[in-house]
Amino acid sequence: MPLSMSQEVFVTCAVTGSGQTQDRSPHVPRDPEAIAASAIEAARAGAACVHIHVRDPETGTPSRDPALFRTVTELIRASDTDVVLNLTAGMGGDLVLGGSDRPLPPGDGTDMIGAAERLAHVADCRPEICTLDCGTMNFAENDYVMTNAPGMLRDMARRIAEMGTLPEVECFDTGHLWFARQLAEEGLLASPALVQLCMGVPWGAPDDLLTFQAMVAGVPGGWTFSAFALGRHQMPYVAASVLAGGHVRVGLEDNLWLAKGELATNAQLVGRAVTIIEALGARVMGPQQMRDRLGLVRRDPERKG
Numbered sequence: 001m002p003l004s005m006s007q008e009v010f011v012t013c014a015v016t017g018s019g020q021t022q023d024r025s026p027h028v029p030r031d032p033e034a035i036a037a038s039a040i041e042a043a044r045a046g047a048a049c050v051h052i053h054v055r056d057p058e059t060g061t062p063s064r065d066p067a068l069f070r071t072v073t074e075l076i077r078a079s080d081t082d083v084v085l086n087l088t089a090g091m092g093g094d095l096v097l098g099g100s101d102r103p104l105p106p107g108d109g110t111d112m113i114g115a116a117e118r119l120a121h122v123a124d125c126r127p128e129i130c131t132l133d134c135g136t137m138n139f140a141e142n143d144y145v146m147t148n149a150p151g152m153l154r155d156m157a158r159r160i161a162e163m164g165t166l167p168e169v170e171c172f173d174t175g176h177l178w179f180a181r182q183l184a185e186e187g188l189l190a191s192p193a194l195v196q197l198c199m200g201v202p203w204g205a206p207d208d209l210l211t212f213q214a215m216v217a218g219v220p221g222g223w224t225f226s227a228f229a230l231g232r233h234q235m236p237y238v239a240a241s242v243l244a245g246g247h248v249r250v251g252l253e254d255n256l257w258l259a260k261g262e263l264a265t266n267a268q269l270v271g272r273a274v275t276i277i278e279a280l281g282a283r284v285m286g287p288q289q290m291r292d293r294l295g296l297v298r299r300d301p302e303r304k305g
Contacts, residue, residue, distance in 0.1 A: 013042035017253025022060030031057035036075035043083035045270040069121035085127035135176035140202040172204030177218040197227040
């Protein structure tokens with residue numbers, strides 16, 4: 001793969017995620033006010049975009065409550081800091097099988113809902129971007145499957161387009177990129193599209209550079225891609241993605257550490273990424289530059305009542 005380094009790079013900060021990290025670091029925000037505050041701090045540190053999940057304020061466990069998304073987005077929009085909003089639409093496809101001897105009925109933790117409900121908070125909050133996880137995948141958990149069947153994805157892609165929101169196609173393996181290209185061929189995904197390459201998530205694409213090159217090679221010409229890897233590989237992938245012609249994602253969803261023994265904040269992770277990007281000779285884009293590049297329009301949420 002020839003070197004085709006990005007000269008202008010936008011940074012996305014994945015603020016809190018839906019993993020069970022809430023008790024592993026005091027910096028992982030739980031309630032809407034803390035999530036919004038951490039997103040604003042990340043934007044001030046150089047993130048053009050914030051990727052938002054929400055959590056139960058009491059337990060810190062992941063939630064898909066539209067009211068929590070509404071509160072977070074309103075707090076961010078009411079601040080004096082501009083940032084592109086990217087809301088997850090990945091929840092509601094969780095299948096926990098009952099075990100290898102008796103997989104059905106599904107076990108505790110199963111949360112399977114329809115396309116309209118999976119996108120209810122997107123329709124309400126009207127962010128510039130929302131995610132579209134472009135395939136079913138086994139995660140590290142023994143009996144858990146993230147389900148995204150082709151019919152569900154076609155329905156969600158159509159609904160996202162009708163909302164006027166840009167889907168960020170999250171690809172955890174090469175087949176997910178293949179299906180994204182199929183959605184574009186069917187007219188359900190506008191081309192050029194926005195792709196997030198998710199590296200090193202068990203059991204998707206490993207985060208070795210050969211696999212990363214294959215993932216980048218699978219992104220159609222003219223499409224925009226960003227990439228991230230987990231844990232200690234988060235910062236090396238900032239450099240790898242820029243060198244490969246892409247953009248970058250960092251944040252506490254994917255990595256809790258700034259250095260060995262030193263827990264990070266989102267702002268610190270963004271600041272480290274900015275340092276790497278600029279040291280490579282590239283320029284960090286602001287939120288309006290990102291909107292202009294991707295054809296995004298900042299919108300107000302739907303009015304209540």
